[in-house]
Amino acid sequence: MLHTVNKSPFASATLTQCLGHLTDGAAVLLIEDAVVGGVAGTAPGALLAECLKGHKVYCLGPDLMARGISEGRLVKGIQTVDYAGFVRLVTEHDAVQSWL
């Protein structure tokens, strides 16, 4: 299952709620305002670092750029993808769950 999260974890509990429901093989993709949560040294960044021990975590690059966040500031291990990569992730996982 590919889980997408689109809300800032500084404003919304959605990322935390999503991370509590991952099973084996699940991956997380941060899009839209959620990408701000990927920054190292922040509370949501720490949650994602923990998540990375068992799951892959991706971040949509164009959304990072829009919010002025360079890839270098992300938690190590988070992979940046573009929209083509988003599509690839959707096809590689058997289903998609959007946490809205």
Next chain:
Amino acid sequence: MLHTVNKSPFASATLTQCLGHLTDGAAVLLIEDAVVGGVAGTAPGALLAECLKGHKVYCLGPDLMARGISEGRLVKGIQTVDYAGFVRLVTEHDAVQSWL
């Protein structure tokens, strides 16, 4: 200043963010989905109990009813008002700040 909060504190950080910005004489009114945060024995309920030591906290009754929450389950000290009470609170405070 009357501060209104309309989002569930289980889903949104808005209540916490609002409570961090109260000054002398400020009051808080929970409306819409925010009313679920007034229930005793919950994490937001504890925040509101703390807030009540220095500020008045109100909850919109019709919104409580809509979500099936009886007044008796609220944190002690939170006062329930109807829309007429909402209007009164607005007129009694010199300005209103909506935390959206």
Next chain:
Amino acid sequence: MKIGILVNEGPYTHQASDSAYQFAVAALKAGHKVTRVFFYHDGVQNGSSLTEPPRDDRQIVERWGKLAGQYEVDLVVCVAAALRRGIREQNLAEGFRISGLGQLVEAGIQNDRLVVFGD
């Protein structure tokens, strides 16, 4: 007292429009003046004449118009926000008018209170 209201969300989707309406009714009943309701962001959808909710549901657009007629409330839909969202004179409901953002600032200046309802 003179009260202005800002509504930032569309009808039905979010409770903001309902809360603003109930608040306005209560204020008017208490003898206050609600001089203007300004509709911004998705709030402009409150002025759509083409909404047709289920018959047993509240008629949000219509009740705003009735309230305005009964109590002389100025219902203003922001022109810029409305153009982005497909509200124009041709689908503007009775009782509403389209105008600029200056009307919102003016509502802040001329009223004793301005109350914001949104998401």
Next chain:
Amino acid sequence: MKIGILVNEGPYTHQASDSAYQFAVAALKAGHKVTRVFFYHDGVQNGSSLTEPPRDDRQIVERWGKLAGQYEVDLVVCVAAALRRGIREQNLAEGFRISGLGQLVEAGIQNDRLVVFGD
């Protein structure tokens, strides 16, 4: 692969419609089929022919229509959600059609993936 898309938010207000569009373009470029985009909740506003955003901004409604024409994507606006929000045949943009919620369930059945964009 066959992909269906659900869009739950209106254009401009929330990025959901933009994300869905960019995703759809990328999927089509990668050789996948995007068989249907279903517009629900405020998403029905994506089908409003009356939107007129600033000229230097993206034309969201128009670009959906163009994409549909170029790649045979079925753009379906939910009738019940649309009636609540003032979208009818008379203000429905080119390339869109109004139909029932069954089209959404069908999109779930007939596609290999259904991707949801919303608030």
Next chain:
Amino acid sequence: MSAEDGDTPGVIKRFLFVNRKAPYGTIYALEALEVVLISAAFDQDVSLAFLDDGVYQVLAGNDPSGIGMKNFSPTYRALDDYDITKLYVERESLTERGLPEDGFVVPVNVVSRAEMAAIMSQQDVVLSF
């Protein structure tokens, strides 16, 4: 699984409707329910998940008359007539909100977060509102 044969009669997919928002503050709960009812006509394997603030949707005793809205709780009772009986409510979500594990408007299965996660992972189509 390919969907090339998706419109062949007899294809049954596992559909999960995920409800995470409180009712009345937004319309998502009501409009989600409208999709669920329609889905019944398609003979799919339908489940409903109520977690986070979505648990308020199925509580008995909601009365939105004071905010001028219609109570749509009774509509959940119609689900049983359509053989939609897999309604899952997350225990942790109830506990966090100080809610008991009974008092629902329809029969539901209260499951743990881990069980909810397992249910989610088994779906073909997940619709979130």
Next chain:
Amino acid sequence: MSAEDGDTPGVIKRFLFVNRKAPYGTIYALEALEVVLISAAFDQDVSLAFLDDGVYQVLAGNDPSGIGMKNFSPTYRALDDYDITKLYVERESLTERGLPEDGFVVPVNVVSRAEMAAIMSQQDVVLSF
């Protein structure tokens, strides 16, 4: 204060525009800025508060070209031409987000949460988006 004389020329109120949402994910930041620009014509005492995710609005380096949107950061630079210079950014919001206290698209005053609360308490009209 009564507003009976509200349309008398010379009435000056303290207006605060509160920005708490990230840009681009929603349109609130952009449409808030549009109101601020209009407010300049009314000779009021205008302040802007950026806190919580609103701090991302005034960061330099935003580039939404990849999501097909227009960068509206340069518009903040126009505020100075309209004598709108009271832009307050909350320090705690920056810290929580791992952001430095510089690198803004326009000159801003970085203030503590307590100072922000004091600024808020002094307003006549608070517009939140």
